[in-house]
Amino acid sequence: MTTATATTGGLAWLREGARVLTLRAPRWQGLEARPLTLAVLAAALLLSAVAVQRMVTEGSPTLLWRSFLHGWTDFALMAWLCWIVARSARTTEPPAPTAATLLALAWSAGLLLAWVDGAAVLALSAALGPVDAWPESVYWASWLLSIAWLGFAQIALLWRFAAGGLARVAVLLVMPLALAISSWLAPTTFWWSEPAPDPDAWAGLPLTDEVVDAQPQLLARALAGxxxxxxxxxxxxxxxxxxxxxxxxxxxxxxxxxxxxxxxFGADGRLVELVVNPATVTTLPWATPLHLRKAIAHIATVMDRERDVLFLHLTSHGGADGKLAADTSPMQTGPMTPELLKRWLDEAGVRWRVVSVSACYSGSWIPPLADDGTLVMTAADADHTSYGCGKLSELTFFGRAMYEEELRKTWSFAEAHAAARKVIAVREQEAGKSDGYSNPQISEGAGVRRVLDRLEAELGKR
Structure with a gap:
């Protein structure tokens, strides 16, 4: 390569890269891809990628310097593919370009397309606003068009010089893989922005002096009443x-x-609500295991333990391990388990119990709690989720069917549960529940059944 050629070499590579990008045969004769040529093209490609990513990143992002150490797999695959093509065509007439020349041509085309991408981002941003405000169809169309264009152009380049079936198969297989790695499977991220605070995000309970002072009084007042x-x-x-x-x-x-x-059920004056929620921190005692244990123990001293029934309804997210989740941040509160609940009921001497558990996988609560004096009913079996416990739900499917609908028609928990099961099955199917019917469960001991039969008869006469 002469001194004059070296001086104009950069422009020559870009000119021939433009021919590759427009699917024309490159005029590579006279161009020599030296190590410095490849190094400059690789650096230009990286810097262009950094610049384009900065254009589409809002705010004041941080440059992730370690990212320059990643993302070289597609470069290596491209170099290997160029070597395969050049080796397949080394005996052809006229001689094919070297692997280094093919790589430089492919990278030159990629560099030009990166600049086109940058210009397109600027134009679209001027017309549509920040990238986050673009219609999703525009964003994906622009991204896919760029990848498809570069892939097709580079495949066409190597296809021209591949002199054998194996080389052409390699082009068709390896080139899409290199593009997929760099654009989809393992894209390199050069910029990181601190996510904007979500005004609707959970910020935790407001533990002010007033709240902390009020809680012991709320529990004491609820129990004393x-x-x-x-x-x-x-x-x-x-x-x-x-x-x-x-x-x-x-x-x-x-x-x-x-x-x-x-x-x-005539529980007015005989009811305690334990709830953790920002809206109730000064009106209701918190739902914590300690408060639950104290409430059970105190109720047991007030009720007639030989005659009366203690009804407990627990509602939260449930895990496959049988634990009832607690979210009391910034307080640290442990989850409830059926074993803990049974121990506290036994310690308090509560004989007749109705336990209702509205949570995923709540069927796992039945074996530890079931006995002669207990009715246990759950929103799901031990292997399935329940439904309707998300942020947008007004009530869970179990809560609505059981307590807002079916127990308005009967005083029998067993009858209401049987009817609620059918309602829930229909509603889950209509809502598109994908992991199977929640399959609410019930277990009723013979002893508590006789007590609940008496209760039903007495309520029917009032």
Whole structure:
């Protein structure tokens, strides 16, 4: 290569790269791809990628310097593919370009397309605003068009010089792989922006002095206000437990269950709601394991343990390990388990129990709790999720069907649960639940059944 050629070599590579990009045969004779040529082209490609990514990154992002150490797989695959093509054509007439020349031509085309991409981003941003505001169809169309254009141009370049079936198969297989790695499987990210704060994100409970001071008083007042049992009949004492503060659906479900217990089962004055939610920090005692244990122990001292029934409704997210999730941030509160609940009920001497668990996988609560004096009903079996416990839900499917609908028609928990199962099955299918029917479960001991039969008969006469 002469001194004059070396001086104009950069422009020559770009000119021939433009021919590659427009699917024309490159005029490579006279061009020599030296190590410095490849180094300059590789650096230019990297810097162009950095510049284009900066254009589409909002705010004041940080440059991730370590990213320059990543993303070389597609470069290596491209170099290997150029070597295969050049080797396949080394005996042809006229002689084919060297592997280094082919690589320089391919990279020159990629560099020009990167500049076109940058210009397109600037134009679209001027017309449509920041990239985040572009219609999704425009964003994906521009991205896919650039990848497809470069891939087709580089395949056409190597196809011209591949002098054998194996070389052409390699071009068709390896080139898309290199593009997929760089653009989809392992794209290199050069810029990182701190995500904008989400105004709707869960910020935790407001633990102000007033809140912290109020909580012991709220629990003490709720327990002190419990009325003694009315003599000569089965009284229902009720306790709700909603320990997941960042989703209002559990607070609403607690309120619905409490209303049903008051209006249908005469629990007004014999009910305690334990709820963790920012909206109730100064009106209701928190749903924490300690408060639940204290409430159970105190209710047991007020009720007639030989005659009366303690109803407990627990609502939260549930895990396949049987634990009922708690979200009380910034407080640290452990999850509830059926084993803990049974121990506290046994310690308090509560004989007749109705336990309702509205959570995913809640069927796992039945074996530890089931006995002669207990009715346990759940929103799901041990292998399936329940439904309707997301941020956008008004009530869970189980809570709505059981407490807002079916227990308004009967005083029998078993009958209401059987009817709710059918309603839930239909609604889950209509909602497109994809992991199978939640399959709510129930277990009723013979002893508690006789007590609940008496309760149903007494309520029917009032």
């Amino acid at each position: 419990l009325q003694p049992p009315a003599p000569g009949r089965v009284n229902v004492y009720a306790l709700t437990y909603a320990p997941y503060a960042s989703e209002d659906v559990f607070m609403r479900e607690s309120a619905v269950v409490a209303k049903t217990m008051r209006e249908r």
